[in-house]
Amino acid sequence: MGKTLFEKIWEKHIVKQVDGGPSVLYIDKHFIHEVTSPQAFTGLNKRGIKVFRPTQTVATADHNVPTLNQHLPIKEELSRLQVEALIKNCAEHGVELYGLGHPFQGIVHVIGPELGITQPGMTIVCGDSHTSTHGAFGAIAFGIGTSEVEMVLATQCVMQSKPKLMRINIEGELNKAVVSKDIILYIISKISASGATGHFVEYSGSAIRSLSMEARMTICNMSIEMGARGGMIAPDETTFNYIKGKMFAPQGAEWEQKLNYWKTLYSDGDALFDKELFIDAAEIEPMITYGTNPGMGIGVTQKIPTVETINENDKSGLQKSLTYMGLQEGAPIKGQKIDYVFIGSCTNSRIEDLRMVASFVKGKKKANGVEVWIVPGSKQVEKQAVEEGIDKILADAGFQLRQPGCSACLGMNEDKIPAGKYCISTSNRNFEGRQGAGARTLLASPLTAAAAAITGVVTDVRELLN
Amino acid sequence: MRAIKNIKSCFVPLPIENVDTDQIIPARFLKATTKDGFGKNLFRDWRYENNDESKPKKGFVLNNPAYKGSILVAEKNFGCGSSREHAAWAILDYGFHAVVSSFFADIFKNNALNNGVLPVQVSEGFLQKIFAQEADAELAIDLEKQKITICNTGEEEAFEINAYKKTCLLNGYDDIDFLLSIKEDIEKFELVKTY
Ligand code: SF4
Numbered sequence: 213m214g215k216t217l218f219e220k221i222w223e224k225h226i227v228k229q230v231d232g233g234p235s236v237l238y239i240d241k242h243f244i245h246e247v248t249s250p251q252a253f254t255g256l257n258k259r260g261i262k263v264f265r266p267t268q269t270v271a272t273a274d275h276n277v278p279t280l281n282q283h284l285p286i287k288e289e290l291s292r293l294q295v296e297a298l299i300k301n302c303a304e305h306g307v308e309l310y311g312l313g314h315p316f317q318g319i320v321h322v323i324g325p326e327l328g329i330t331q332p333g334m335t336i337v338c339g340d341s342h343t344s345t346h347g348a349f350g351a352i353a354f355g356i357g358t359s360e361v362e363m364v365l366a367t368q369c370v371m372q373s374k375p376k377l378m379r380i381n382i383e384g385e386l387n388k389a390v391v392s393k394d395i396i397l398y399i400i401s402k403i404s405a406s407g408a409t410g411h412f413v414e415y416s417g418s419a420i421r422s423l424s425m426e427a428r429m430t431i432c433n434m435s436i437e438m439g440a441r442g443g444m445i446a447p448d449e450t451t452f453n454y455i456k457g458k459m460f461a462p463q464g465a466e467w468e469q470k471l472n473y474w475k476t477l478y479s480d481g482d483a484l485f486d487k488e489l490f491i492d493a494a495e496i497e498p499m500i501t502y503g504t505n506p507g508m509g510i511g512v513t514q515k516i517p518t519v520e521t522i523n524e525n526d527k528s529g530l531q532k533s534l535t536y537m538g539l540q541e542g543a544p545i546k547g548q549k550i551d552y553v554f555i556g557s558c559t560n561s562r563i564e565d566l567r568m569v570a571s572f573v574k575g576k577k578k579a580n581g582v583e584v585w586i587v588p589g590s591k592q593v594e595k596q597a598v599e600e601g602i603d604k605i606l607a608d609a610g611f612q613l614r615q616p617g618c619s620a621c622l623g624m625n626e627d628k629i630p631a632g633k634y635c636i637s638t639s640n641r642n643f644e645g646r647q648g649a650g651a652r653t654l655l656a657s658p659l660t661a662a663a664a665a666i667t668g669v670v671t672d673v674r675e676l677l678n
Numbered sequence: 679m680r681a682i683k684n685i686k687s688c689f690v691p692l693p694i695e696n697v698d699t700d701q702i703i704p705a706r707f708l709k710a711t712t713k714d715g716f717g718k719n720l721f722r723d724w725r726y727e728n729n730d731e732s733k734p735k736k737g738f739v740l741n742n743p744a745y746k747g748s749i750l751v752a753e754k755n756f757g758c759g760s761s762r763e764h765a766a767w768a769i770l771d772y773g774f775h776a777v778v779s780s781f782f783a784d785i786f787k788n789n790a791l792n793n794g795v796l797p798v799q800v801s802e803g804f805l806q807k808i809f810a811q812e813a814d815a816e817l818a819i820d821l822e823k824q825k826i827t828i829c830n831t832g833e834e835e836a837f838e839i840n841a842y843k844k845t846c847l848l849n850g851y852d853d854i855d856f857l858l859s860i861k862e863d864i865e866k867f868e869l870v871k872t873y
Pocket residue numbers: 274275319320321340342557558559617618621622639640
């Protein structure tokens with residue numbers, strides 16, 4: 213019987229199988245950041261050991277960092293201490309750090325791919341659930357806890373049980389103004405925030421094949437939002453073309469050799485999945501969430517569900533969510549007033565996202581009373597945006613282009629949405645208080661978010677396109 | 679890591695589904711560089727009015743003196759969302775040694791096991807029986823026998839746990855100890871890997 217993409221990679225990385233237990237899985241690349249690594253380094257120091265394979269770990273500062281005046285010392289003391297701890301730990305253990313001020317600094321899941329560190333066939337982990345992003349390259353990539361960060365630092369391995377496998381096929385052509393964020397929000401709204409728990413998901417089908425690498429990353433990024441351990445897409449010409457020539461991509465003879473191997477990474481025709489789902493791309497319209505988990509999403513022209521119409525998994529939470537959000541069951545979401553627009557996060561802060569926003573808002577102005585933050589995913593994205601004149605287009609529209617970091621995605625720095633305010637956000641989580649205590653988050657694509665910035669209300673972006 | 683064998687205690691009911699780790703410990707409290715002291719911010723925004731410790735929310739179970747004990751019982755999909763291990767540290771630091779639910783998010787489950795917090799997955803029916811108990815009812819969890827019992831009624835259910843993880847918990851050793859013990863195998867693997 214054939215093998216799935218996941219199995220082909222998994223099997224090559226098993227160091228040892230523990231009797232009645234998990235497998236010892238070898239990790240090729242490990243990303244760390246300031247929030248989930250300090251306790252892991254403390255653990256190593258307590259044991260009196262050094263990082264086992266320092267060149268296989270790469271560090272950046274992203275979760276905590278300010279997005280204005282990054283050249284100044286971080287004002288918030290605890291944030292500064294975490295960033296300083298990272299600098300010290302990396303120096304002591306010989307780990308490469310792309311910290312504040314470094315031209316490669318940025319959100320960990322944005323910089324790995326753009327530097328060519330992320331490659332097909334790899335196992336990749338990071339103390340961050342959205343590590344699933346890297347799966348877009350045909351890698352097994354997943355988030356781990358801090359104890360596991362310590363394990364990887366100490367031994368370059370983690371202990372994992374093989375997850376169940378699920379395939380989601382999306383066939384057909386996407387409608388106008390429907391982008392990859394809409395695809396993933398649609399899938400999660402169909403299968404719920406726990407619909408893929410225990411599974412690793414492979415996305416396939418013609419609609420996925422037609423997407424750019426950056427759009428594929430958006431999809432894999434949010435796999436965790438339906439409970440999956442990770443998501444992945446088989447590598448193809450789009451993947452190879454993206455990687456070729458990147459800073460840390462293989463070169464010359466090594467490139468040829470790797471390429472030959474990468475071309476074998478796909479699920480065989482007769483491979484079996486524990487679960488399989490089929491979606492018609494034509495069903496999907498621009499999506500938006502109304503509730504407090506990412507499964508609570510609808511098409512922008514639809515009405516907020518009522519207790520009778522909502523999917524079984526979200527029934528008991530609906531009222532609680534709507535009370536928190538200050539929304540009514542059965543009401544249309546279109547026309548809902550917006551106070552903040554956040555375009556950023558590891559889901560949608562890459563150059564294509566910024567280009568998409570810029571080409572839409574060119575010549576338009578933001579609505580009065582709406583605050584718009586555009587936070588690029590990395591220094592390189594920021595630089596490119598300036599080179600392409602995107603910064604000017606955004607500034608003319610009244611949008612603020614800030615400096616790279618996680619920012620309002622989780623509000624660990626100063627970028628918080630005030631209590632009770634509505635924020636349309638291109639990030640990945642609409643949990644209570646995620647963007648600041650009491651903040652109300654509506655998740656959407658960069659296009660739908662940009663449209664709301666222009667009109668000041670939730671808008672069907674198609675009405676603003678000619 | 680602390681070893682766990684048997685836990686017999688009252689429980690704290692949290693009949694809410696999809697409790698995510700942002701609720702268990704909000705991001706603004708992730709700034710410590712040690713593992714201690716997170717318990718006081720456990721469920722912070724559900725616990726206090728406007729983030730003000732002098733204003734506990736009356737309706738929230740951790741503020742209800744009738745409920746205590748070292749077992750937390752929650753509805754399905756507990757621990758979803760962010761991978762922050764701080765969620766497990768906060769639960770442990772607050773004084774919980776086990777969490778009972780009909781479903782756990784994967785990363786949380788691993789994090790809990792790595793910190794000596796036992797995730798006990800029960801059937802939906804059994805979970806509802808627990809929720810139906812009075813405030814002072816006790817639960818008994820026997821890790822060796824993999825069994826959870828409602829003490830008042832004697833009703834019990836078996837739960838699953840990976841044999842390796844069970845040994846770790848019973849003996850109080852963790853994955854890092856194990857991995858360090860097989861370092862030679864890892865070095866050998868690096869020489870022969872085929873990709
Ligand atoms: S942007 Fe948000 S989701 Fe992504 S790594 Fe940062 S905090 Fe996590």
